[in-house]
Amino acid sequence: MTRRLTHPASWALLATLCMGGLTLGACAPITAYSGFQAIDSKPTELVVGTDTKSTARAKLGSPSVVSTFDPNVWFYMSQIKQRVAFRRPQVVKRDVVAVTFDKETESVASVQSFNLGDGKQIAFSSRETPTRGREMTVLEQLLGSVGRGGLLPQQDQGVPGSRPGDRRR
Numbered sequence: 001m002t003r004r005l006t007h008p009a010s011w012a013l014l015a016t017l018c019m020g021g022l023t024l025g026a027c028a029p030i031t032a033y034s035g036f037q038a039i040d041s042k043p044t045e046l047v048v049g050t051d052t053k054s055t056a057r058a059k060l061g062s063p064s065v066v067s068t069f070d071p072n073v074w075f076y077m078s079q080i081k082q083r084v085a086f087r088r089p090q091v092v093k094r095d096v097v098a099v100t101f102d103k104e105t106e107s108v109a110s111v112q113s114f115n116l117g118d119g120k121q122i123a124f125s126s127r128e129t130p131t132r133g134r135e136m137t138v139l140e141q142l143l144g145s146v147g148r149g150g151l152l153p154q155q156d157q158g159v160p161g162s163r164p165g166d167r168r169r
Helices: 008-026 053-060 138-143
Strands: 030-035 073-083 090-101 108-115
Touching: 053 090
Parallel strands: none
Antiparallel strands: 030 073, 073 090, 090 108
């Protein structure tokens, strides 16, 4: 026995269910991958004392960042962000692997792995450095040169910065 959707309430129920299904499908998170993506091997698979800078570069590729103060410390960083609808992206996963090399032999001295839980929030100061002086209003800027003789011709001969052919009379 088949039922037909002849009643208007049945059509409204069907339309509501379809819209609900489309709405739930639109709320699927959008995932963005950035940074180092391990393909053949992972940075944590480097062997301390055996691998060198050249073998690490051959296995993993170039590091994401080389330490500013010590070129023997390489960082491989990766991050995954998810965004749902119109909300701000949220960092779901972050991995940082620090590979330290021996200065003389260039072999791997240590491999340290950090994740999102190891990170710390840093409060940046949004304050600005004050400058000397004060801000002038528009009226002060317009009337600031009145009385200083800025509109009258002046005798600037022999004054440093004046040009020899510039004679005002």
